[in-house]
Amino acid sequence: MAEVLLKVKNLSTLFRTEGGVVKAVDNISFEVRAGETFALVGESGCGKSVTALSIMRLIPTPPGEITSGTVEFDGIDLLKLRNREMRAIRGSKIGMIFQEPMSSLNPVLTIQSQLAEPLKIHMKLSSGAANDRAEELVNMVGIPDARARLQQYPHELSGGQRQRIMIAMAMSCAPRLLIADEATTALDVTIQAQILDLMQDVTEQSGTSLLIITHNLGIVARYADRVAVMYAGKLREVSDASDMYAEPQHPYTVGLLRSVPRLDSDKGAPLTPIAGEIPDLTDLPDGCAFNPRCPWAVERCFTDDPELEEISTGKQVACFEHASVALHD
C-alpha cells in the first residue's frame, strides 16, 4: 500500500464572530496516501473548505484560529512551520484551486505573469524560462493557442479556461498534493466533467495525490478512491468510495444517498430528502449533532457524542447505532 502523504490529526479550527464562537472544524483526523484521490464530502457550511484552508494555513487569523491538532505532510507538521517555510510549501509542494475561477485570478495581471509567478518564486526560474514553461503548462491543460492566451487577461477567458489555468498554476511546480476546493461547482455541467477529467489525468501522470472538496456525490462516485463525510464540523464516516455507496454506515450518509437520484433506482420513485435543517454552528444540539434529523437516533444519541471508530478495515464511522443503519430497509 502506498505511503501516507498527508496525515491530519485532531485538527480543530474555530472562528470568533459577533454571533459567537463557531467551531468550523472540530477535532478531525484523516489520511491521504500518495497518488490517491480522496474526497471530503458534505453540505455547505459543514467545514470542509475550512479544513482545506487550515491545511494550507490560509485561514485569516483575526477571526479564525487553528486551535489544535497536527497536519503532517511528508513527515513535517505544517502547523509548526514558520511563515517563510510554509510559504515555500504553498504552491510548490501543495497546490490549491478554488471555487470561483471568475474571481480567483487577478484581473489586472496577464495570464502569463500569473502562471509564471510560482515558477519564479519556487523554482527560481528566470523570466524567459518561466514564460516558456508557462506556455507548456497552458498546452498541458488543453487550451489551444497558448501563446496568444498568455498575453490575455482573465476576463477574456471563459470559466472553464480560467479553471484550467488555475490547475496549471497549481501544478506548475509538480506538487505532491493538489487540493481542489469545490473546483467545479461554479462551472457548467458539461465543463465540470472536462475539468475533473483533466485533474484526474494530470494528477495520475505525476503521481500527485488529489484532495477533492465537494458536495456533489456524483463526482465522488466517479473520481474518488476514498471518501470522508463531514457534518457540522466533524467527520462522520470514512471509507473506500465503492464501499460507501454500497454499504453506508452513518445515518447522514444514508440520507445523502437516498436524496440523490441513481441510475438503478425505479423510475418515478420519489427522492427522500433529509428531514430538518443544517444546524447553526454556534448553537449545536447536545450529543450527536445529527440527532434532530436522524431516523435511527436512540436516547444515548442525545447525550453523548460518538467518536469516529474503525469498524472494519478502512472503514470508520461515528455513530452508536451504525449496526442498524442500512441504505434500504
Next chain:
Amino acid sequence: MAVISDPATEWQLAPPVSARLRGSLGATYRAARRDKVLAASITVLLIGLFLAFFAPTLARTDYERTDPVNRLLGPSTDHWFGTDNWGRDVFDRTIVGTRLSFLVGVSVTVVSTVIGVSVALVISYFRLLDSIIMRVVDGFLAFPTILLALALISLIGPSVGNIIIALSVTATAGKIRLVRGAVLSLRESTYVEAARAVGVPVPRILMLHVLPNIVSIIIVQATFTLAGAILAEASLSFLGAGVPEYVPSWGNIIATGQGYMQVGFHISFFPGLFLTITVLAVVLIGDSIRDHLDPKLRGRLKTTAHS
C-alpha cells in the same frame, strides 16, 4: 391577465422601513456604548446643538457691540477666550457662532437630501428626463463647491438664506448623482426583478424595495454633506462672502483674528478649535455609521464556515 400583487408576499420581500430604522437606531445605541469615539462624537454634536439653540441666552455680553476700551485682551476670568480687536468677547461670539454653523449645515443637508433623493428616484425611471437632468448635474458638479457658492453669493447677495441656497446647489447635485447611481444598480438586482415580475407598480417598488436599501448610503452621505456645509459656510465667511462681519460666524471671527496674529492669537484660535472639533465629530459619526452598516450589507469573510 394582470397579476395582482399579493401584499403578504411583498412585505416578506422587504420589511417595513420603520422596522429597519428602529433596528438600526437600536444598533446605533448599542454601538455607541461600545465605541468610545462614537460616543464622544455624539456627545460633541449634542453639545453643539444645545449651544446652537441656547447660546445667545448664555452669552454674558452684548457680543455684537464694539467696546474699544477692552480691545485685544487675552483670556481671563472675565473673558474666557479674550476679546477681539473691537473689544467683543470672543467666547460669546464663538458659542453663538455654533448657531449659524448648525443652521446652515443642517439646512443644506436637509434641503439637498430631500430634493436630491426625490429627483434621483424620479429620473431613474424616465430615461429622457434622466439624460437632461444628469447633464445639468454634471455641469454643476464640475465646479468646485466654494467657487460656485462664491459666484452665486456675489450675484444674489450675502445673507443666511442665500448662503444656504448657494451651498445646497452643489450638495443637491452630488446627492442626485449618488442616489441615482445606487438606484440604477439596485434596479438590476434580482429582488427588484422579482417584484416587477409579480406586478408590483413602479412607485411601490421604489418606496418599499429600493428606498430601504439606499437609506444607509443616504445617511452616510448626509453626514459628510453636513460636515462639508459647516466647513463651507466658515470658508465663505472667512472670505467675507458670508454673513456680515458683526454677526458671529466662526469663519469671520477667524478672519478678524488673522490680522492680529501676534497680539491676538486667541481670537482665531478658539473658533477654529470649535470648528475642527465639530466637523471631526460629524465625520467620525459618518464613518461609524458606514462601518456598521456596510459589513452587514457586504457579507463577511469568504473563507468562513461557509463550506
Next chain:
Amino acid sequence: MWRYIAQRVLVSIPVIIMVGIITFTLVYIGPGDPAAIIAGDEATPEILERIRHDLGFDRPFPVQMGEWFLNLLRGDLGTSYFSGREITELITPRLQPTLSLGFQVVVLSTIIGISAGMLAAWKAGTRLDKNLMIFAVLGFATPGFWLAFLTIWVFAVNLGWFPVIGYKPLSAGLIPHLHSMFLPVMVNSILASAFISRITRSAMLEVLREDYIRTARAKGASEFSVFLRHAFRPSAIPVATVIGASIAGLATGFVLTETIFAIPGLGRMLVDAIVRRDYPIIQALLMVVATVLIGVNLIVDILYAYIDPRIRY
C-alpha cells in the same frame, strides 16, 4: 482602447458646454448693470445706453451667449470691466504661482497619501494604523484656513523659519521660490494627503479581501509581493479617482490659500473680481477652472483604462 478614449472625450464635451451655459447664465441674470460699472458714478442715462449698445448688451440672450462661446473657442476670454485689459493678458502672469502651487501639492500629497494609506492597510488594526488614521481624519476635518493660521503662527511668527507672506517667483531662483511657498504647499498637502490616505487604505483593504489575493497566497507569494504586485494595482482605481477629486478640492483650497498667503495667483484674482463685481473675469475664471477640472477627470478616466484592462473595451 482608443475607442474608449474617444468616448470619454465625447462625453466631456456636453459637460463643458453645460458648464459654459451655467456660468454665462448665472452672471447674466445677476444684479449689477455692467454699463453702470464701466461708466462709473457720473454717467447719464444716454451714456449708459450707448455703452450698452456698443458692448452688445441690448442683444437677445442666446445671441450674447453664443458670441461668448465663440470667443472662448477663439481663445478670447473677454475684457475686464475695470482695467479694460484682455483677460488672457491678465491671467498669464498669474498662472505660474497657481500652477507651481498646484504641482507641488499634487505631487507631495499623492506620495504622502498613498504611502500612508498603504502602510495603514498593511498594518491594519495595529496602533500604527490607528494613529495614521487619526491624523488622516484630523487632516480631513481641519479647516484649511485655520490650519494655515496655525502654521503661520508657529513657523513664521514664532519660529521665523518662513516668511508670513511674500511670494517669490521662479525667476528669483528655485530655492527662494520654494521657500516662499513652503507653508501654503504644506498646508494644502496635509489636507489632500489626509483624504488620499483614507481612500487608499480602504481600497487596499477591500482588494485584500478578494479571492485572487487568496490565490496569490496559495501560490506561496510573500506578503510583500501580495501587497505590491497583487493588491496595489486593482486598488489604484479608487485611488486615482480620489486624486482627481483632491485636485478639485485644491481649486477651492487655493482661493483661500492664495488669499491668506498673498500669493498672486488665479485664486486671488477670482476673489478680487468677485469683490469688484468684474463679471467678465468671474465668468472667464469659472469657465477655465471648470474646464481644467473636466480635463483632469478625463485624464483620470484614461488612467483607469491603463490600470484596469477590463475597462478598455
